[in-house]
Amino acid sequence: MPPELAPDYYLTNFHALLSSVVDRYADLLDPDEHAWHTRFSQASVDAQCLYVRLLSRTKSHFRRDKLDYAEIDDLAAAAAELDKSRLLTLDPDLPLDEQLGLYIKGELFEACAKPPAKTLSREALVTGLIEDPDAWAFDPSALATHGPILQIEGETCFTVFRLLFFGNLYQDLSDFVLRDLGLTAFESYTVDADTRAFHSRDQIDAHLRYHACRAIAPETRALDAETLLALHSALPPVDGSDPALARRVGRFTNELARQLERLDEPTHALALYATTTRPPARERRVRVLAALGDTDAALALCDEIASSPLDADEADFAHPFAQRLLRKLGRRGPVPAPAKPLEVEIELPETTLSVEQAVAVHLGCDGSCHYVENTLFTGVFGLAFWDIIFSPVPGAFHNPFQYAPADFREPDFCTQRHAAIADRLDAVQTRDDLTARVLDTFDAKYGLANPMTHWPALDRDTLQLALERIPLAHWHAVFTQLLSDIASYRAGLPDLIHFPAAGHYELVEVKAPGDRLQQNQLRWMRHFDKHGIPHRVVHVRWTTDTVPA
DNA sequence: CAGCGCCCAG
């Protein structure tokens, strides 16, 4: 049973957000934002309530006759007050399409003296009204009888406050509610009061510009070349001082450039890719250069990537691609095939289960077999290093609603915590050490949001069995690889873990007919080979029903 | 009137 919230819960949360931002960032707020904050603070409680209610909703315009909040006594008075303090605008001039959006289909029909057939869809009705309002003798004043329209003001100010509070724009006031209802739980790390996430107004504006660009084009697949280039030039410049923004801008740039490739604009795509180092920008540049026939440039860039790869994908890409390119020119011999993992084939009757589950059932006849994919090893990793992940490194935690430290996705996340990580690896000398730490953390932290352990997918008994069967050296080898590049190695782990009745264990990657090993799966298997971690690929062949029933 | 998608509240 969820706890009950106070009737003014949302106002309390809003105040908490505002004062946190003003306390921390007063010097970075612009005059508009200060004035907005002052006007809100001076409003009556009823007016504040109404304002926060409306600010929490997705649209910007509301019909007053549709609003009804139990805790607001005189809604009309509150609206009038907000209008006076310019936090709302009563009856704004609205473009017809936005105005029509506030009324249901029946009301729109009633506003037409000569309405079309009722079978007309809402969409067609609205389109028709916009194209030719006179055709159906549409009378806008008939809509006004439903009462005044409220337009919310100051949304952009609140956007800035949200950005400063959360560090992003996808979290909002509902995060407070979800926490207070116990629906999400965050680790109680120490929030860093001394290190600010934003250091200058320019930095804030850069984030806002990025988010504005992103908001214009949620689907880059639909855009033409001109729009893609315009969007790119509208993006804020990035330098090394704001890696979080650089990551987002880089990601978006790659998306724009990839679409330019699809539109057969390779030169423009190259230019965009060249503005970011975020993978796979360099890999895409190599491919585009190769396709354009500029082999020398492609090879040079391959060398650059190979000598300083930014992630595992880059490392795996550069050399083989360069070899293929050379071979095409007849400059080198064939590429030696990389070592192949142990592969076996089994025959199973078709089932309604997924192929992974079918094989799990089959192998489970001997001992037990579990469909864990990435969840087991990443989950144990998260538990073994839990306190280090949430350790109060300067600038890691800015608000109580983070599932991970701010720098978790940065390449230097581990180097920043290197000493603690090395100590932990050192301190875990026996399998019992590891088991105790992992299970204790599992019990103590169960359900808390975190970046590595996906609770619903992690079964405690399976976890315990894995800790009993997998030697410490193997855990170490997996942890070390994850630590080398968390983003690249958090995926690609085998589908199943098999615990035969006789003891030991084996990791099993299942492949249905037509499916093949992916790059990240091969990468892990190379690592398993190196460390003697038992694994195999099971290819399934479906039994052909030759015997009639 | 069932089914859907969207929006909202807590």
Added chain:
DNA sequence: TTCACACATTCAC
């Protein structure tokens, strides 16, 4: 604020 994986298609060798 997706992401990870499987599966389909196309092309080239």
Added chain:
DNA sequence: GAATGTGTGTCTCTGGGCGCTGCC
């Protein structure tokens, strides 16, 4: 075999109301 695109399940918290569509 390589590359690309697409689909699916899983995430975000969940139940309820509303507006709309389409079928009977």
